[in-house]
Amino acid sequence: MAAIPTTTSCYQERIATLQERLKLLLATSEASAGCPDDLELLEQEIQPVYAAIWAMYAEVEDDEG
Structure with a gap:
């Protein structure tokens, strides 16, 4: 099954x-x-902001890998 592309x-x-x-x-x-x-x-307050940034980073890294 092909992965769904991340926008x-x-x-x-x-x-x-x-x-x-x-x-x-x-x-x-x-x-x-x-x-x-x-x-x-x-x-x-900072923890959710930090988590959101890392989630985006992980998605971008997955797309490149």
Whole structure:
């Protein structure tokens, strides 16, 4: 069975959006006191962004391999 092709043409826009989200999260963290609760919340917010970037990377790598 042939693999379904992955459409990656929208990734440039999606990655730019994720990068802006990361910049906002980091700016927010720098503005806060950096208490452990703030850092835990930041990690919870960054984790899905990080996962989305790696998912796109994995799809692109699969297409090339």
